[in-house]
Amino acid sequence: MDFYQTPIHPCGYLPNHYSVNIFADPNKEISNQTYSWLIDYGFRRNGRHLYRPHCPDCNACVPTRVCIDDFKLRRSQQRTLKLNQDLDIRKVQNNFKQEHFDLYLQYIQSRHDDSPMSQSTVNDYAEYILGTWAETQLLEFRLDSKLICVAVYDVLPQCLSAVYTFYDTAFEKRGLGTLAILQLIQRTKELQLPYLYLGYWIKACQKMSYKVNFKPIEGYIDKTWQIVPE
Secondary structure (H helix, E strand, C coil): CCEEECCCEECCCCCCCEECEEEECCCCCCCHHHHHHHHCCCCEEECCEEEEECCCCCCCCEEEEEEHHHCCCCHHHHHHHHHCCCCEEEEECCCCCHHHHHHHHHHHHHHCCCCHHHHCCHHHHHHHHHCCCCCEEEEEEEECCEEEEEEEEEEECCEEEEEEEEECHHHHHHCHHHHHHHHHHHHHHHCCCCEEEEEEECCCCHHHCHHHHCCCEEEEECCEEEECCC
C-alpha cells in the first residue's frame, strides 16, 4: 500500500494551526480488510478515502476507541437513555433515502453553515455517508414515525467504527449525539466486539472533546493504544 501527503492547509479545528494528512493511494483497491488493518494505526475513513493527520508541529488529533467490556454509563448518559425511551430505533439498509439526505442537509446547514459540506449534493452525500467499499450500516431514530436522527457506522472484524451522526436540531435537548454513541456501544456488545472507534479527540476543540465522556477510552498515543488521561 502506497501513501501520499497532502499540502499544508489551515486546520479546520484549531485556530492559527495548519494541518497535513497522509492518505492511502486512492487509485489502489481498498477494502474493508484494508481499513481493518489501518484503523488500528490511527487511520479513519472519509468517504472512500483512508487518512490520518500527520502535522509536523502538532499531535492534538488523538484516535480514540471505547473499551466495550469495561464501559460504564455515567449518570448523565443514563438520563439521556431515559429521556429517549419513546424513540423507535432500528437498523436499516445502507441505501440512499431522500428523507435521510434532507435531514443531513438540515443538520449541516445548521451546524456547519460556513463549511463546503453545507452545499453537499446527493453525490457528495452518497460518497461520504454511504461509502463504496466499506461495510456500512445505518441506525434510524424516529419519534412518532418522524425521522429525527441517523447514525452511520462501519462494521469491521475487530470493532464498529462511528462514521457520522446527524439529527434534527429542533430536538437538541434530547442529547441525540450521545444517544447515538450509546446505541453503537450496545450494538458493539451484541456483536461481541471489543471496541467502538470514535475518531479523533482534540482536547482544545469543544466539538471534538465529547469523546472522552465514554469511559474507559483509549487513544493511539506514541504509536500505542493506551488509556486517555483525565
